[in-house]
Structure formats: C-alpha cells, structure tokens
Amino acid sequence: MDFKYRLLTPGPTMIPEEVKLELSRDIIHHRKDRFKSIMRGLQPKLKTLFGTKEDVLILSSSGTGAMQAAVFNLFNPGEKVIVVEGGKFGKRWTEIAKKRSLKPVIIEVEWGEAVDPELVKDTIKKEKDIKGILVQASETSTGVLHPIKELGEITQKFDILLVVDGISAVGISPLPMDRWGVDCLITGSQKGLMLPPGLSLISLSEKAYNKALGVISSDFYFDLKKEKNKIKQGETAYTSPVALILGLNAIMDLFLSYGLENIYKKYWALTQMTRCGVSAIGLSCFAEKNYTWGLTSVRVPKNIDGKELLNKIASTFNLHLAGGQDHLKGKIIRIGHMGYVDMSDILFALNAIAWTLKKEYNFVIKEKDFLEQASTSYFDAKEQGYERYFS
Numbered sequence: 001m002d003f004k005y006r007l008l009t010p011g012p013t014m015i016p017e018e019v020k021l022e023l024s025r026d027i028i029h030h031r032k033d034r035f036k037s038i039m040r041g042l043q044p045k046l047k048t049l050f051g052t053k054e055d056v057l058i059l060s061s062s063g064t065g066a067m068q069a070a071v072f073n074l075f076n077p078g079e080k081v082i083v084v085e086g087g088k089f090g091k092r093w094t095e096i097a098k099k100r101s102l103k104p105v106i107i108e109v110e111w112g113e114a115v116d117p118e119l120v121k122d123t124i125k126k127e128k129d130i131k132g133i134l135v136q137a138s139e140t141s142t143g144v145l146h147p148i149k150e151l152g153e154i155t156q157k158f159d160i161l162l163v164v165d166g167i168s169a170v171g172i173s174p175l176p177m178d179r180w181g182v183d184c185l186i187t188g189s190q191k192g193l194m195l196p197p198g199l200s201l202i203s204l205s206e207k208a209y210n211k212a213l214g215v216i217s218s219d220f221y222f223d224l225k226k227e228k229n230k231i232k233q234g235e236t237a238y239t240s241p242v243a244l245i246l247g248l249n250a251i252m253d254l255f256l257s258y259g260l261e262n263i264y265k266k267y268w269a270l271t272q273m274t275r276c277g278v279s280a281i282g283l284s285c286f287a288e289k290n291y292t293w294g295l296t297s298v299r300v301p302k303n304i305d306g307k308e309l310l311n312k313i314a315s316t317f318n319l320h321l322a323g324g325q326d327h328l329k330g331k332i333i334r335i336g337h338m339g340y341v342d343m344s345d346i347l348f349a350l351n352a353i354a355w356t357l358k359k360e361y362n363f364v365i366k367e368k369d370f371l372e373q374a375s376t377s378y379f380d381a382k383e384q385g386y387e388r389y390f391s
C-alpha cells in the first residue's frame, strides 16, 4: 500500500475514471436501437481519430486479430508482399502472411532503426509484382517510428496496398490515414486508446476495399466485407463487445474535447521528457533517431540483468515497466508513456529507476538534478519541436 499500482508498459495501459465508469454499466443489447444509435454516433468520432472518410470497423479481438483480418481479406494466396521486419511485430506480419500462403519479401531492418523508404522503392522496382506492404507505424518492441508518410507517397503511385499496424501509434502520434495514403490502418484498445484489451479497429481505403472485393478469405470470423455492411446499420457481424464499445465512446469524447493535436503534443512532451531524464541518469536510449512517442526503450548497463532490475523496481515501487523481447530480453527496458499517463508518472518512473540502480547496483547517477532536467524538458517540448510532424 506504500505505492499506487502504476502500469507504465506499452500496452496494456492505465485507464481514466470516465472509462471505468462506462465499463461498469448494464450491458445493453447489441441488436437494439439504443446500442445502434451509440454505434452510429461513434463512427464520425472514429473517423476523426483515424483521419479517414471511410468506415472504421470494430472487431472483438486483440490487435493481432485485426492484423490477421487485414492479411486474409486483402490478399490472395500466392501474392507477393513486402514485410518490414525491424522487430517482433514486423516478424508477426511475416508469420501471418505465411499462414495465408503469401510470398513475403522481407526487408530486414536493424532493431532500433527505421526502414529506409528508398530501399522499399528499390525493392518494389526489383520485385515488380508486389501487391502490398506490411509495416508497423510504431514498432513497439524496439521503440521505433517508421516513416509511414514517405511510404504512402511511394505506394500511391503503384497498385500496392500500404497496410499499417498502428497499434501503438493511433491516438499517440499523428497518423492521418487518408492524407498519408494508408490503405489499411489498424489499432487495438489497450494502447493509446486507454481501454482494457479485447477490441481492435480497422479501416480500409477505397483502393483496399475494392481489392478486398476480389479476395475470398479463408477466415470465417474476420470477414471485413460483412463487417462493413453491418457497421452501416450500427452493428457488428457477431455479438458486439458492448462494454468496451461504451468505453470507446467515452474515450473518444474525451479525446475530441481535448483535441487530438493536443494529445499528440502531450505524448511528444512525455517522450522528450523521458529521453532527457534517461540520459541525465546516465543511461542511453535504444532507438536513437526515429523514436516512437508512446514508449521509450532504454539500454540496460552491461553488468545488469534488465529482468531483475524490473522485478526490483516492481517490488519496491509497485511500478510495472516492460522488458525487452526476443534477443533484447534482459538488455533493454521499455518505459510506456501511452495511455492514461502524465508527467508525474514519468517523474516517478525516472526516480524509481535511478533509485534502484543506485541502491541495488551501485550505479553512479550522472546528473543529480535529473528530475528537474526532465521536468524542464517536458515544458520546453510542449512549446516546440513537434511542428514538423503536423504537416
């Protein structure tokens, strides 16, 4: 009881009170008017979130379900797609593509770095019959932001679908689907949307939907054509996740009243603050240049096991951070600053990390005023630096 439970992972994330209250309501019936009118009212809000004029479909699944839905509904077996593999979630695209018997052309990107759009362009020219690009907007396993806008400029000129896993980017950093030429955008409930896990969102451009019309999916449950017809009536194909949808409606009202741009600015400031604090402590960030806004990946000093460090932080401070995945296990820690997180949570996390390093590992903190530096960085970042992302 010394410390509040603090969940600072890149999903699931903490949830605001307004959402918790919605989740505790009576379950209304998913085929009756009251629910359908909520669903109809939700569409324009979700379109604003996605930056699209197309319908935003709601699936009962974690984010991976929507990834699968995209691959199975947009591509026929045997088609060739480029997969950007720069982390665990990039690899997941490849696994799903193989399940659909696609021919993935893998662009391997060093973990911690973003894909070079020129390389994608060259690969398209070399391979000739590429039908799609599967990529993450934000590769959560490494903390990298891929250049989606630049990829969209390339794919718009070809008969190629740009399929973007925005699970740790939507509602966190700018990703306007239509303006950037994204053909399929996906997100999940438990990241930037500040909801419990269990719901995913997916939208298809006209180009993607037209392609889907010619595809026979081998998947019964994830049928995007069926979902698209149903959403027009304010329904989902099967029983809707009613509580989560009420929560989604509440969070969208919060987002839109605060303003999406202000939300992005806040995450930008939290990111700058975390990075500043981390380096003032004497640690280095894993993603150096193209870093995402919802989490910060941090290298753990060589003689320290990251998993043990996280356990010590959790047992002393009741603060739950994420570790590394695959070959980064034990080597990095990931501080989530997406979801219902504010400056004081990050100050707490920086302090907990520094304290534990000092007490348990005799680590020498570089700058004693690291918290003050981080705070200053937050307010400075609120004023500047983000403008170029809003073009």
Ligand SMILES: *Cc1c(COP(=O)(O)O)cnc(C)c1O
Pocket: 011, 062, 063, 064, 065, 089, 136, 138, 139, 140, 165, 166, 167, 168, 188, 191
């Ligand atoms: C969390 C995450 C996923 C996986 O989502 P699940 O909800 O666990 O299925 C996929 N891609 C990215 C980029 C993620 O951050």
